[in-house]
Amino acid sequence: MSRCKMIALSSAGILASVVTSPAAGEVRYDPASRVFRLTGGDTEYDIAIDEQGYLRPAYWGKALDAATPITLPLLPAPPVIGAMDPPSSVTAQEYAGQGGGIVTEPGIKVAFADGNRDLVLKYRSHRIAGETLTIELADISRPFTVTLRYTVDPATGIVGRSATARNDGKAPVRIDQIAAATLTLPYRPGYRLSYLAGRQLAEFGFAQQDVGPALAVLESRRGGTSNHMSPWFAIDQKGVSDEEHGPVWFGTLGWSGSWRISVGTDLIGRVRIAGGYNPYDFSWQLRPGETLETPIFYVGYSDDGMGGASRLQHRFQIAGILPGNGRPKVRPVLYNSWEATEFAIDEAGQIALAEKAARIGVERFVMDDGWFGKRDSDRAGLGDWTPSRTKFPNGLGPLIDRVHKLGMEFGLWVEPEMVNPDSDLYRAHPDWVINFTGRPRTESRNQLTLNLARADVRDHVLKVLDELLTTNDIQYLKWDYNRSFSEPGWPEQPVADQQRLYVDYTRNLYHILAELKKRHPRVEIESCSSGGGRVDLGILRYTNQVWTSDNTDAFDRLTIQDGFTHAFTPAIMMAWTTDVPNWATGRTVDLSYRFLSAMQGGLGVGNNLNKWGAADFDVATRMIADYKTIRETVQTGALYRLARPGDGGPTVDTLYVADDKRQAILFHMLQNYQARDDVPAIRLRGLDPDRRYTVRLAGGGKLPDGIPASALGSRWMSQGVTIPLRGDFKGAALIFE
Known part of the structure; x- marks a missing residue:
């Protein structure tokens, strides 16, 4: 039986030029030890190239002194592993192909045109540019490469990891699975996984379980981020870590489509993590010369417990993810008309609500569903994004003008990715929805999903929204998305390319949002999906705030907001006061309590102001006035x-x-x-x-x-x-x- 060899990766090359701890935000390579060291804030992430050319994880945790040598266990495997488990199956690689006998989650799994499915990736080259490291891995014989990209945030040490596969051969290669990153933690007792799970009306439930050999899979198979589970994880140690003390490793995927994060221990107790596109119903034919890029997996470490991990993530998101170049605008106090009017919208009624909203200090008035087409219920009108001629005979101009004269911004609800079968758009283009030829088109909320993966559908959605914003003085869109994929077909594509739907749909969604931001830079957008179903670091690059949950019960929201802030900054978290008994729970609490709950994020008011008495207006006016004095601290301070x-x-x-x-x-x-x-x-x-x-x-x-x-x-x-x-x-x- 073979023995486990250990090598101390010399830091002599580092010591020659650096005699103190590394400065924040550095990527360095020591050619003598073949070690990459990524440092930022108080953390460090290290990678090494071993004697056989494999890229190996070396260290991830609290920043080390520059003189500290990095040790790396090399092949052959530890003696506890028998003949059934060859060294390749337990050797931790930074990003492995499905090949060479590995049985843990690979970074990438492919099938070549001749039937070969063995992919063994070794180091070929690297490049360092400021705080960015790229490493090219290549198969041992086939013309197939994977380029790993690392960016390190100087302030927090959060590392953004992604991968790009390239086919340099002469025949297509089918990709069956591809992760943005795989991660490894060394053996320690008591690892515990934290994650956020729930459902519509109960999103972001904070849950924990032990990490063990049974693989834990966090995922969405729905085509979108999902209310069921958030693309975030954290790992700490039971009995060592708590809210403010001890080690916590965490990660968040920046992707708004189907995603997957898996966590489990290997045969010798090391934690293995993989995150990226969900392999469920996934297949991508990579043509000669073509590349496929993954989303970014943002990973970090805190030595200050779960609270410290949250604060690092909040700082990073405010400085590096949200629109605003590190200085996002504080969330204005918002009023939304939905609970007051639902679909019974008209110009006079909206103006009356706007006048009452202005009295209490509201800064943004939002007209919700029901303003367009033949939209008198959820059965018709989606897709026809022009103002209803019966409800607004003179267009939206008179209402918008009145809202502006009252000192408020004007916003609209839209759901541009969806269509009702009872709509002019669907009657003209029934082929524009996601479907399988000859199969049922399952409706949810009486609607179908437009296939944004199609260029003509993408361009149409962009055109109608651009026209809406160009012809009306609108400052804000509440962008809703109220159903998951079903019958996920794309019959216009060749069979081998039809499952590109999952990726191309989300890419084109980002394209529309980015182009709208470019053409209308002062317009802000909220991401909403039947509540908190589309909250991730992908959509947050293009949107300014998110709708946390359709459940506005002030008591329930404390739990929802607690889970939310483990992964996401309060700077984007919208929270409303609404009427009681609450429609979702039947619970009645006083208005002051409802305001105090909602003031812990971006404050909104959704009450039917037509039913308020003088005492209600007094409470709201005082609370909103005080909120404006504290909101910057609430939204961007330390939690x-x-x-x-x-x-x-x-x-x-x-x-x-x-x-x-x-x-x-x-x-x-x-x-x-x-x-x-x-x-x-x-x-x-x-x-x-x-x-x-x-x-x-x-x-x-x-x-x-x-x-x-x-x-x-x-x-x-x-x-x-x-x-x-x-x-x-x-x-x-x-x-x-």
Whole structure:
């Protein structure tokens, strides 16, 4: 039985030029040790080329001193592996082809035209340009290459990984599976996987399970991101990691189509992770000279627990993903007309709502579904994006003008990827929907999905939206997407190319959004999909905010928002107040509680203002006024989850601290009283210990007894603050400045 050899990868080449820790945001290669070191923030990601030319994962975690040697286990395999498991099956590769005997998840799986399915990838070359590293891998004999691309964010150390396959042969190669990245963590006891799962009305449920040899698969097979599961994972260690301490490795896929992330341990306990296109119903014929590029898999590490991982992701998304070149516009206070009018829309009714919305401080008025074509219900009109002549005989101009005169921006709801069979568009182009010839066309919500993968459909959707924005002074689109793929056919394509639908659809969606942004740079877009069904780092490059869930119940939203912020920044998270009893849950809570729940993201109002009394308008006016003084901190500051919905306690306590530490907001939400007279103090985090902070209640009112009007940050963090509340579903927000 063979022995496991270990080699210390010399850092002599590094020491020759660097004698201190590496600067933030570096990619370096040491030719002596053949090690690549990617550093940013407080983290490091290292790769090595072994003696046989394989690219190997070397290290991923807290940044090391530049002089630290990197060790790498080389072939042959450890002695615990027997004849049934050859060395190739347990040797961790940075990105392996399905070949050479590997049995773990490969980076890529192909079939050559002659039937060969063996792909063995070895290092060929690399290039470093600033904070970007590209490494070319090539098959040992066939003219087939995979180029790996790495970008490292200087501030957070988050690495963006993607792969591009190229066929340099003379015959097509069928790709059956391709990942953006595969990742490896060394053996440690107690690895635990965290993920976000749920359904419509209950998105972003935070769940955890042990990592073991049974492969855990997080995925969407629906053609879109999905409400069922979010393309995000985190791995920590039980008994070592908690909310603010210990190691956490995490990753998020930037893709709005079908996706897959798999997590499991191999035969010797190492965690193997793969993420990219979902291989379910996937096939891509790569023609000679053609390439296929994957989405980007953004991966990172925190030594400060799950809270630290969240804050890194929030910073990275604000600085490097969202529109705005690192300075995204704060979310304006929004009013949406849906719950007030549903499809019963007309000019006079919308103007009346706009006037009431302006009274309470709303900054953006949005008219929802029902304004176009013959749209009197969800059975007709989708696809016909011109204003209804009966509802708006003079077009949208008079309404838009009135909204602007009231000091608000104007927005519209659209669902441009869908079509009702009862529409002029479908009657003219029944072939434009996703379908299999001669098979049923399953409707959902009385609608079918337009095949955006087709260039003519893509160009039509872009044209009608461009005309809508050109002929009307619109500042915002609520872009909805209310069904998954079914019968995913593309009969106009050759059989070998029909499954390109899954990739080309999403690529063309991005093309439309990018072109609209280019032509109408001041128009903002919200990504909505029956709630939170399209939230990912792909769509967020083109949209300014997302709809978190159709469930607007203020109590349920605390759980949804808690899960959401594990992976995504509150800067994009829209949260509304709506009427009670809530349509989704039947629950009734007071308006103040509803505002406090919604003020923890981008604030929106969806109530029927025609039914409000003077007291409601007073509460809303005060809350919105205070929200405008704190929203930048809420949306772009550091988030601390002090007491979570899943912790088993009666309260949810969430703290937001401004980047300059000059402001902080504590939201204290009581679920139920149950004789909670002995209320524990809530210790704040992240404040400047030497600064004095004054405190006031959001919405006005007298501070509870025992809370000083001002104190040093050290006092608020060491002794905390006690907020006595009585009753069920009661809340308070303290603003520290």
